[in-house]
Amino acid sequence: MDAMHYFDITLLQALIAVADAGSLTAAAPRLCRSQSAVSEQIRKLEEHCGALLFHRGKKGISLTPAGQRLLGHARQLVAQHECVYQEMRGMQLAGDLRLAITDYFRPTVIAQLLRQVRMRYPHLRLHVSIRKSEIIESGQADTDFDIGLSMRILDSHAARRSQTSKAKRLHVLREPLAWIAEPSWVHEGGKPLPLVVLPETCALQQFIVRTLHANRMPYFIAHSASGVLGLQLALAAGLGISCLNASAIPAGMRRMDPSADCPLPDLPDVEFSLCVPHEKADALVEGTLSVLRAAFSGDASSATAQTSPNWT
CATH class of the missing domain: 3.40.190.10 (Periplasmic binding protein-like II)
Structure with missing residues (x-):
């Protein structure tokens, strides 16, 4: 009888974390491990599968076709593993x-x-x-x-x-803010910045306006969107410039270089929190x-x- 082959749940968790984080470095704190330890987990998983799961390059890592296939199975297996554990411990939520x-x-x-x-x-x-x-x-x-x-x-x-x-x-979660615009957008020196923002009741919109005032940078509201999706669409249309947190920046947008594109102010990080009354x-x-x-x-x-x- 052939020996049975099992997947190590911790290795599948490492695969999910690296795929979601986009790099070994970003995945390491999520797994409470060092980058080298996470790299070793991925190596062991690739050895177990007999296939390369990630492409490594100068711009980071990306899933191979084999990695994409395994990722879907990994999410299901990890979720089922947790569900069984919770049920056996009498911890089912309803x-x-x-x-x-x-x-x-x-x-x-x-x-x-x-x-x-x-x-x-x-x-x-x-x-x-x-x-x-x-x-x-x-x-x-x-x-x-x-x-x-x-x-x-x-x-x-x-x-x-x-x-x-x-x-x-x-x-x-903590991540940076960035000035962004459609790749072909160019600031015309000396003219006010066309801003794409949410309504003035939005804290980020208030922050953008406050920051530009503090740095004496002229601007005007070129487009006021009702939600982040609308803001992203307006940016893609080249209507102006805005400020977004890293994970909300849509694909294809250009992060503005304050030292090259135009003298934009430096931006702080943002922090996401779970809140309970x-x-x-x-x-x-x-x-x-x-x-x-x-x-x-x-x-x-x-x-x-x-x-x-x-x-x-």
Whole structure:
């Protein structure tokens, strides 16, 4: 009888993390391992499969056709593994849970994240709405959501906003802001910058305007979009320039070089956090938070950890 061949779940988790993060370096903190350890995991997985899973190049890594095929299976196997574990531990979640998510959070992968939650907990009914981060972080007891995902700009105003927030916050992701425009767009020296932004109630729009005022850079609102998708479409049409967090920048956009394109101000990072109004943290909410934290880290096993989150 031929020996049976098994996949190591931890190696499949490494594959998922590297594919989602886009590099070994970015995947390492998600897996709580060094870059060399993650590289060794991928090497072992490739050896086990007898196929190259990633192309390595100067611009980073990308999945090979074999890697693409395995990735789909890996997501299913890791999700099923976690589901079985949770069920055996009597940790199945069921009921209605309302999520409020900022429009700026990873627009291309939010559906994938929610799919992971649904696959692990088929009896959990999710209700998702798009909200402003200011509303999500208000922490008011009468909010109509149970868990929020907000974005905060880490500028000089961040500490003051933190003091006024009543929500419990768990930091999950930090990434840079960038000035972006359609590749053929060129700034005409001496003329005001045409801005593509969201309405003035948007915190990022307020930050852009405040930053340009502080640097005495003239501008005008060329297009006001109702949501991030509309903003991306306006940018693609070449209507002007805007500022977006790294994961919300659509493919094909050019990141402006402040030293070459035009004298644009430097930008801070943004931070995404899971937020829970004080009165909402029941067993259903805490269980779902564990799954969401695991999805962010790319490590499904972290969802089973019996440790308390570091709330602020």
